[in-house]
Amino acid sequence: MKRNILVTSLLSLLFIPTILAQTSALPTVAPTVNTGDTAWMIVATAFVLLMTIPGLALFYGGLVRRKNVLNVFMQCFIITAAISIEWVICGYSLSFGSSTGFLAPYIGGLDWAFLNNINITDLSPYFISHSQIGLDGKAIGTIPHIVFIMFQCMFAVITPALIIGAFAERINFKGFFIFTILWSLFIYNPVAHWVWSADGWLFKLGALDFAGGTVVHVNAGIAAIVTALVLGKRRDYKRHAIPPHNITYVVMGAGLLWVGWFGFNAGSGLAADGLAGNALMVTHIAAAAAALTWALLDWIIDKRPTVVGISTGAVAGLVAITPAAGFVGVPGALAIGVIVSLVCFCMVAYVKPKLGYDDSLDAFGVHGIGGMLGAILTGVLASPLIQPAYSGALYGNYRQLLVQLIAVFATIIFSGIGTFLLFKLTDKLVGIRASDKHEAIGLDETQHGETAYNNFD
């Protein structure tokens, strides 16, 4: 959740009278970049890139059959390249810029298109716990604006990459590419604006989303279930999952995601401070609790703890703690970790086969369900011990839970309908499902002309 100038200075006025004196008299010293914050944010940005390539690529690539592994890697890679370009052309401006009129709460304008009017000396207008007073008397962040833009770029990249898990092994590459660009433009950017921008309607409502539970995980998870349903089942899907071709990749991917998530969550405080430290700690604890819970469930129900299970559990825990990382302490993290594994386990082990949809790699079951659960539990478990201004239903603030539910439902409805329309539109334009023959031969060979495990002499 990105605090903005107006609201934070307003809060500061209410809670800390000493700030009042500072804001009323204009400072004489120009605001400067905090080198510690900036160094951490540059590293955190690299960490979040690591989550998509190679983290998610390995995690998903290991779960598909070996005839499709390169296709998944390629999807992650081309998303990284294409969405980064989209981000500087107009994505950042549409997400974090401001517009006028009735559209202001829903989408940004084009003032920052091509990063126009942004200089390397500018400080970030977005900040959370660290701020300083600018020469104009307004609070401003402590890191360069361009670092904030790049950090957010990595979030814009990983969100469409998460959806890959739902349509893996059966999508036409051209259709995938066009759909992904459209989805980022028309679904990701508005939702990011709602929740994180200074003008966003969910932000103004007070929705808490520290690092992207609704914007990233619910958003991508709902898109996942819609694409899986529209695309239909894989030709070889018969009421049970198709086994992963390389579980060592899955472990490497989950491990890299875990490492990268430290940047994702602990970087979302936009500073190197105690709040970042808390985010780091609860992220780690929630992932550990969820991994352990999933392994125990496997152990008890299916007699043996599985490697795919513990890896999936860790990712589910990381997903669920994302919105809560800046608002809960270790007890909250433990609760979130245990609950998310219980729910996601039931979802992918029992509900999915019952309903019979083919969400190839459980993008909905883990990211969608885990994200919703995390966003709602943030409204329950947010503790005033972490940030005094925010508390959840457990601490008597029932309104927060209601706001979280509104944020989740708004995202579900917008992402669900929007994804459906964009997916159908892409299908009309270029066709979205790979031909039966291509699906049988494998997407590596038919879409890219390469195979993963060659035996050239």
Added chain:
Amino acid sequence: MKKIEAVIRKSKFEDVKQALYDAGIEWFSYWDITGLGRSTEEQIVRGQVFQSSYIHRRMISIVVRDINLDKTLDAILNSAWTGDTGDGKIFIYDIQDTIRIRTRESGPEALFNKE
């Protein structure tokens, strides 16, 4: 008793497997094979084009009683067919004897479970 060895497309393996189950075949072994042929395929690595003549197929091997031979062959022929060049071949051999290690039964009896 006959041994059937069939070279099939990898992409048809799932279909062939299902057809064999449906025909009552309880087990068979398979392995990936690489062959060399006259026909070549273009491969591109970082902009460099080179010709590759490696052909990837899957070999399946089944030993059946004589009464099951025809329906097994039909199952493979129907499920492995695409009509394009390279659908594969089937080889049929006579089997001299079969012995089940656990019970030392021999002959056609050893090929299926009576229980």
